[in-house]
Amino acid sequence: MDFTPTRERGQLRLSQFLPAAGRHYAENRNADDGPDAIALGGGRGNVSQLSPWLHAGLIGEAEVLQAVLGHHSPRAAEKFVAEVFWRVYFKGYLEQRPAVWADYCAGRDKALAAMEGNSGLRTAYAQATEGRTGIEAFDVWSRELVETGYLHNHARMWFASIWIFTLKLDWQLGADFFLRHLMDGDAASNTLSWRWVAGLHTKGKHYLARADNIARYTAGRPGGPLAAPGLAEDAAPLAEPHDHPRWLPDLPPPVTAADLAQPFALLLHDEAAHHAPLALPAAPALVIGASRAGARSPGAIGAPALHFTEGAMASGLAESAAAFGCPVVEWPAGAPLEPLLAQAGITRLAVPYLPAGWTRDALAPGLAPLAAQGRIVTLLGDLDRATWPHAKAGFFGVAKQIDALLGECGIAG
Ligand SMILES: Cc1cc2nc3c(=O)[nH]c(=O)nc-3n(C[C@H](O)[C@H](O)[C@H](O)COP(=O)(O)OP(=O)(O)OC[C@H]3O[C@@H](n4cnc5c(N)ncnc54)[C@H](O)[C@@H]3O)c2cc1C
Numbered sequence: 001m002d003f004t005p006t007r008e009r010g011q012l013r014l015s016q017f018l019p020a021a022g023r024h025y026a027e028n029r030n031a032d033d034g035p036d037a038i039a040l041g042g043g044r045g046n047v048s049q050l051s052p053w054l055h056a057g058l059i060g061e062a063e064v065l066q067a068v069l070g071h072h073s074p075r076a077a078e079k080f081v082a083e084v085f086w087r088v089y090f091k092g093y094l095e096q097r098p099a100v101w102a103d104y105c106a107g108r109d110k111a112l113a114a115m116e117g118n119s120g121l122r123t124a125y126a127q128a129t130e131g132r133t134g135i136e137a138f139d140v141w142s143r144e145l146v147e148t149g150y151l152h153n154h155a156r157m158w159f160a161s162i163w164i165f166t167l168k169l170d171w172q173l174g175a176d177f178f179l180r181h182l183m184d185g186d187a188a189s190n191t192l193s194w195r196w197v198a199g200l201h202t203k204g205k206h207y208l209a210r211a212d213n214i215a216r217y218t219a220g221r222p223g224g225p226l227a228a229p230g231l232a233e234d235a236a237p238l239a240e241p242h243d244h245p246r247w248l249p250d251l252p253p254p255v256t257a258a259d260l261a262q263p264f265a266l267l268l269h270d271e272a273a274h275h276a277p278l279a280l281p282a283a284p285a286l287v288i289g290a291s292r293a294g295a296r297s298p299g300a301i302g303a304p305a306l307h308f309t310e311g312a313m314a315s316g317l318a319e320s321a322a323a324f325g326c327p328v329v330e331w332p333a334g335a336p337l338e339p340l341l342a343q344a345g346i347t348r349l350a351v352p353y354l355p356a357g358w359t360r361d362a363l364a365p366g367l368a369p370l371a372a373q374g375r376i377v378t379l380l381g382d383l384d385r386a387t388w389p390h391a392k393a394g395f396f397g398v399a400k401q402i403d404a405l406l407g408e409c410g411i412a413g
Helices: 007-020 023-028 051-056 061-071 078-096 098-116 119-129 136-148 153-166 171-181 187-198 211-217 303-324 338-343 358-372 382-390 402-408
Strands: 264-269 286-290 328-330 348-352 376-379
Touching (some): 007 023, 007 051, 007 061, 007 303, 023 078, 051 303, 061 078, 078 098, 078 382, 078 402, 098 119, 098 171, 098 187, 119 136, 119 171, 136 171, 153 187, 153 211, 171 187, 171 303, 286 303, 303 328, 338 358, 348 358, 358 376, 382 402
Parallel strands (some): 286 328
């Protein structure tokens, strides 16, 4: 699969996958045929593998939904559309409970520190992350993740379940391992999916991987089904001592040309690395790139994830310069932002919404002085603005609104 981190490549993958996004997806999406299962345009045939481009903001959820509904009836595309809404739901859920993210970071750091002083834990962690546990399926996925930067959704569920309930490793260390290596590593989807598998998202309801299920859905791999002997069969879900308070912040209204009447700079970050999905109502006089690829983990970031993140920013900046005929500059970590604006004689900055996660953690302190002076215009997509208020509890709250949300956002296909 060609994961070139450009908008053009993401659009090409979308167009290649479109014929399969209807009933074919609904019926076949659960199979993990492995990274060598080359079908559509050099990628897997049953899932889109669009997540790295979506996470980087090289393509937007709304344009993906629009394209899919332009190709299939709403009924045929129902499953694929719902999966894209899972992504938006998770973002909205975390946005309303940022303490979930803060607790994850604190728990991860505690677990990493505990490992320092415990050689048994260090060995178990090394075996899991290097694919040496002796559980064939788990070891194959562990190496596949590190080598390719992508895992099939079902493999992510099985892997997380085995990590937590069979290997009995700390779930936050597993979530961190994913974030270090996934090209689509996403604070909301990753943290909340690990919590879901553990039984913390839907309290008391966990996901236990079963060897027969793994064998069934990996049967299409070139080497045949993956074996998973010795899995925990009746482990209890994890529990935590406290609930996380819910609070939906005031979401910014749609931005108009009047909001951007003065010359302004556009900030591109790792979750919005391209201007096109932002649908700006006016052209910026300067584009500023702020990649913080290393902020996702205290550990080393895997080569595919690093390459995709940095490449997405490089291609996004180059294409902005060409589209707007304006200069681009990079805002290095630790440096003040104000001089970049002052040098260009610009006071206002348009910033794509920074959802809860490491990108916000890394950029918010540097943006705070401008925010305090009222110099930031925040860009939030219609789909997020409309969907997030429904992401209060379980996915069902969003699922039952999907038709209305598509209508409200003008996504008709
Ligand atoms: C433990 C675990 C960790 C995960 N970590 C991440 C992560 O860091 N980043 C990430 O983007 N996804 C994550 N997911 C969700 C899901 O596995 C991936 O989004 C999906 O596998 C990406 O492959 P695809 O693009 O081929 O998906 P497709 O099946 O083609 O789906 C299309 C799009 O819908 C969205 N989507 C599909 N399934 C889900 C889902 N279950 N949850 C949220 N969005 C979904 C994705 O944006 C995806 O690109 C995780 C799931 C689990 C179980």
